[in-house]
Amino acid sequence: MSWFTTPITSDIMRGAIELERTSHGVLPHRLPAWARSQCTDPQLAMVEAQPSGVRLVFRTGATAIELDALATRRLYAGVPPRPPGVYDLCIDGRLAAQASLDGGNILHIDMATGATTTEAGPAGTLRFVDLPAGVKQIELWLPHNEATELVALRTNARVQASAERAAPLWLHHGSSISHGSDAASPTGTWPAVAATLAGVELVNLGFGGGALLDPFVARVMRDTPADLISVKIGINLVNADLMRLRAFGPAVHGFLDTIRDGHPATPLLMVSPILCPIHEDTPGPAAPDFAEGQLRFRATGDPADVASGKLTLGVIRTALAQVVEQRAASDPNVHYLDGRDLYGDADHAALPLPDRLHPDAATHRLIGERFARLGLLNR
Structure with missing residues (x-):
């Protein structure tokens, strides 16, 4: 088989804010270097380099595709290993195949102390073969939950960058739930589900543990092109x-x-937290809980401290609704959505949060379908 190697550049990359050249290849980032330099939090550094919503997009007549990549996977002390990240191959907008890489680095994390160590590993090769003949649109979605350095892209026919996007561009910021938490694959995160159903292009600035009203994130959003903007804040x-x-x-x-x-009149949606019973009326901080032999979380705050200003999800929803109501008097393009309209009491009874904080794969799909059905991306 004759192979053509295509340079991995911004021409064939969607959803990334910046590409960093490394000793191995290209590392997609969801925050630019200037923003990363303003925060030394290792948690944010880890999650912004996990390419949720990032995908290679191109047109080709190839029937075989290979991608060499180096993954960095997390291994938490006392917790069973996570499965390898999943790559989703979409052809002409439809999911056609899924695969995972061998090898990769291992990032060992002790949640009790915050200590981390990295165990180096080799790059792996991803192969998709027997693809349909003829020119087609390829979208190769990178794993939403593991950093991925892209080493080489090979195809058995030449690759052409896709034409300029025609769909509206949706810029979203949120927490680990928006990042993808326990979604099954990158196209299964709730923002990806919603974007696909609504026919919009996604730039996902959901950062696990990192939706903290950081000013540099707001400046990145200010400077990023967008036709629709949403901010999901609170948890x-x-x-x-x-x-x-x-x-x-x-x-x-x-x-x-x-x-x-940067976006004076762009439709902007403020989304409050989905239901999370441990924090509805009890402040944080949250702490890992292994009491039942598996990782769950518990709230360690005292509800009595709400009177002195501590935050709960209930307090945050009230405050966000007030902020949006005040701004809407002079800004008709700002809107509010109560997160419990996406996942509320009845949903929790049917699909409880497995670790008390994060939705599972089925719940991600429910939230994404509901978000799309509400028409929130068609304003």
């Missing part, structure tokens, strides 16, 4: 116990003000 501020009510309202206003500096 990380509670489970990190990072902020009090006095600071929260002005911080939300400031975050939105910065976005509006």
